[in-house]
Amino acid sequence: MSFFGITRMASASVLRRLTQRADEAEKIITELKATIELIKDKAAVVESKPEEERLRKENTKLRTEIDVLKTQLVLSEIRNGVKQVALPSQTVIAQCVDKARANVTSSTPVVEKKAEVVEKTENVKDQQKPNKKGKEAAKSGEAKPKKGKAAASGPVEPEKLDISRLDLRVGKIVEVEKHPDADSLYIEKVDVGEDQPRTVVSGLVKFVTLEEMQGRVAVFMLNLKPAKMRGVLSQAMIMCASTPEKVEILxxxxxxxxxxxxxxxxxxxxxxxxxNPKKKVWEALKPDLRTNKDGVATWKGAPLKIEGKGQIVAPSLCDVQIQ
Structure with missing residues (x-):
């Protein structure tokens, strides 16, 4: 074999080894890329976990705040005389849909309906046609005069609108339990010095513990119109210093x-x-019912008190709404 032949064989062998190594290198590079992508994915998951936890906590806080606002809205609507109506269950809705479908199926044909509408329309037109006597009366000017409001006998005295119109009295909670159908409400039996205790429903579950409510002596408004709260008739309202974040019984x-x-x-x-809910006396008086900078309950700056015994105060909330 000549020198050139040997050289060609050696070159072919080297070329094969280089090609083989290039293939192995390509395979290694592919595996490394896959490993890098996997590491990136794991790193993203690890980084996202704290963010997910933070968002979960924020969602829980927001849900709690929404529940509080819902409770305050329900209480406000009840004080304003808005009747509370429970939403129908899915079963009731399904039954209503079935009844509606049955009524549509068993209804009279469209042609008969049209004939009935035409007949009713003609009857109405006949009733609206003026008779001869009516025309004659109109021509002769003998039409009946319109009734007007009776003239006032004198000037009407403006209605007094101040805190003395609210029946605020001391009461003691002798029995308390959570409302069976509302997580944010308490049902209380309150002794206000009458023959029988009054039932009071209060949205204080998120602010005052059950133990703190039991036996509590507080201020109650007794002359609001009784209203049902989730099926329970509330006959009074406990008075509290209130902010969206905190509520304190006076x-x-x-x-x-x-x-x-x-x-x-x-x-x-x-x-x-x-x-009278229609006159909105409570709504007119409420904005001026606040604690002052010392925590004393006031109306337009005048302290609320029990004659000879002292003033009504909030435990810690100053310059806030009372409701």
Whole structure:
């Protein structure tokens, strides 16, 4: 074999080895790329877990705030005389849909319906045609005069609108339990010095514990119109200093007795037997019912108090709404 032949064989062998190594290198590169992508995916998952946890906590907080706002909305609607209607269940909705379909199936034919409508329309037109006597009366000017409002006998005195119209009294919670159909509501039996305790429904579950409610002496408004809250008739309202984040039951002075009347300095008069929801007396008075910078309950700056015993105060909330 010549020198050139040997050289060609050696070159072919080297070329095969280089090609083989290139293939192996390509395979290794592919495996490395796959490994890198896998590492990137794992890193993304690890980085996203803290973010997911943060979002989960924020969602839980927002859900709680929404529940509180819903409760406050329900209470506000009830105080404004808005009737609460429970939403129908899916079963009831399905039954209504089935009945509607059955009614459509068993309804009269369209042709008969059209004939009935035409007949009714003609009858109405006949009734609307003026008779001869009516025309003659119109021509002779003998038409009946329109009835008007009776003339007032004199000037109407403006209605008094101040805190004395609210029946605020000291009461004691003698029994309390959570509402069976509403997680945010308590049902209380309250002794206000009457023959029988009053039932009061309060949206305080998220702010005051059951143990703190039991036996609590507080201020109650007694002359709001009773209203049902999730099926339970509430006959009074417990008065609280309130913010969206915190609600505190107002404290009465030491020595206060069940049934004691709460008044505001400078405002005298007997409260309404029951506030008329249509006149919105409570809605008009509520904006000026606040705690002052010292936590004392006031109306237009006049402290609320029990004569001879002391003032009504909030445990810690100052300059906030009372409701």
């Amino acid at each position: 404290n009465v002075p030491q020595g206060a007795q069940i049934g004691d009347k709460i008044v505001a300095e400078g405002y005298s008069g007997e409260p309404d037997a029951m506030l």
